[in-house]
Amino acid sequence: MKCRMIVLDVFSWLPAKEISIEELEQIFIGHLNGTYEGEYKVLLKVPDNADKNILNSRATLIGEGKDVACILKGRKVVAVVGYRGSIYTSPPKN
Secondary structure (H helix, E strand, O other): OEEEEEEEEEEEOOOOOOOOHHHHHHHHHHHHHOOOOOOEEEEOOOOOOOOHHHHHHHHHHHHOOOEEEEEEEOOEEEEEEEEEEEEEOOOOOO
8 A cells, every 4th residue: 555645734632752743744654654563553534532622623624625534542542633645555566
């Protein structure tokens, strides 16, 4: 799987000294490219346990025409990512 995208916004609920916005962007891109192996996971939908702040952030990003993903640590959403782009599968090699 390959992806071509631009991260436009990151809303984080973790302190910058724990993880930076740039690191969250790299986790998001690495996860979609299949290169990230670590404690965080990325969902392209909002989990059922999302609180009001996460839902409001998602609504804001969607209202701006952006696609939305969530970064989780365990079962807790720690960041919401607004992006534009596409995920596609490479054609098979002959």
